[in-house]
Amino acid sequence: RDGLSKTRKQLNESVGFLGTDLKDVFTTRIETLEDLEYALIAADVGREATEEILEDVKASTKPNLQEALMEAMTLQLEPNARRAQFRKLGFTPDARRVNVEPAGKVIMVIGVNGVGKTTTIAKLGQYYSGRGKRVMFAAGDTFRAAAGAQLGVWGERLGIPVIQGPDGGDPAAVAHDGATVRRARGFDLLFVDTAGRLHNKHNLMEELKKVKRVIDRADPGEPAEVWLVLDAVTGQNGLQQAKKFHESIGLTGVIVTKLDGTSKGGIVVPIVRELGVPIKFIGVGESAEDLQPFDSREFVQALFD
Numbered sequence: 001r002d003g004l005s006k007t008r009k010q011l012n013e014s015v016g017f018l019g020t021d022l023k024d025v026f027t028t029r030i031e032t033l034e035d036l037e038y039a040l041i042a043a044d045v046g047r048e049a050t051e052e053i054l055e056d057v058k059a060s061t062k063p064n065l066q067e068a069l070m071e072a073m074t075l076q077l078e079p080n081a082r083r084a085q086f087r088k089l090g091f092t093p094d095a096r097r098v099n100v101e102p103a104g105k106v107i108m109v110i111g112v113n114g115v116g117k118t119t120t121i122a123k124l125g126q127y128y129s130g131r132g133k134r135v136m137f138a139a140g141d142t143f144r145a146a147a148g149a150q151l152g153v154w155g156e157r158l159g160i161p162v163i164q165g166p167d168g169g170d171p172a173a174v175a176h177d178g179a180t181v182r183r184a185r186g187f188d189l190l191f192v193d194t195a196g197r198l199h200n201k202h203n204l205m206e207e208l209k210k211v212k213r214v215i216d217r218a219d220p221g222e223p224a225e226v227w228l229v230l231d232a233v234t235g236q237n238g239l240q241q242a243k244k245f246h247e248s249i250g251l252t253g254v255i256v257t258k259l260d261g262t263s264k265g266g267i268v269v270p271i272v273r274e275l276g277v278p279i280k281f282i283g284v285g286e287s288a289e290d291l292q293p294f295d296s297r298e299f300v301q302a303l304f305d
């Protein structure tokens with residue numbers, strides 16, 4: 001139901017002793033820690049985080065391994081400064097649900113082809129319109145054949161208007177039209193789909209920056225948010241791409257998709273640690289409902305339930 005069953009299965013099978021009394025872990029079953037280390041690395045949690053988790057588990061006052069591990073993992077999903085502070089204090093704060101209320105009215109959604117950008121925009125439309133917002137879309141991915149048509153189909157299904165441009169047309173022009181119409185018609189939120197081709201990277205970054213400038217000029221106020229869609233299945237490669245997008249354009253949020261399709265859901269940990277941008281939502285399936293606001297405690301609970 002939560003869409004994280006593959007990662008959960010992987011962790012529970014590698015660490016098939018989560019109920020172990022913590023003091024037994026260190027006295028009689030030292031191999032347990034090695035298995036745990038292996039399981040965390042295999043789930044793409046990353047070296048640094050794995051080391052910190054093992055340290056925190058060793059120092060934990062929790063009764064059993066599962067609880068100690070859940071606390072340590074939750075702490076890994078805190079922003080870096082807070083995590084460092086709380087690790088010093090030996091304390092895990094109550095996780096705060098991430099704020100998914102957009103600061104601006106326009107959200108540019110970026111990411112390379114195939115990560116689930118267009119589908120995610122549909123899901124976001126469903127999420128916010130279900131909460132009383134008036135939402136519209138702009139089909140700014142004019143490079144991928146049929147991306148506009150795909151968004152059009154979603155829009156029709158969800159009752160969300162879509163601003164279209166011609167295939168191969170200027171994405172900035174579509175974004176400009178979207179931003180102008182949003183402002184004139186008083187819609188609460190505009191999601192702008194963007195191109196995500198991989199070749200010609202420099203031009204892609206320049207083009208995305210141009211789209212953002214055009215939006216910010218057409219719809220002054222809070223600058224457009226930039227949310228990056230990242231496919232969990234691509235693991236470390238995806239994270240490296242994300243860093244490049246962040247350096248070039250400046251991200252204000254990340255959405256991690258396809259967590260249902262991988263046993264490496266631990267990738268959210270290095271995303272939080274290395275990118276320093278809040279994860280807003282996670283995608284856990286192909287339908288419009290399969291999007292959840294990211295909540296670190298719920299996430300960790302789903303991993304170990």
Ligand code: GDP
Nearest residue numbers: 113114115116117118119257258283284285286
């Ligand atoms: P885009 O090229 O980035 O716009 O990618 P699309 O939105 O066209 O999605 C590519 C494929 O990924 C489609 O088949 C989607 O149904 C699928 N997809 C998107 N998000 C998810 C997700 O969270 N889970 C799964 N299993 N599939 C997804």
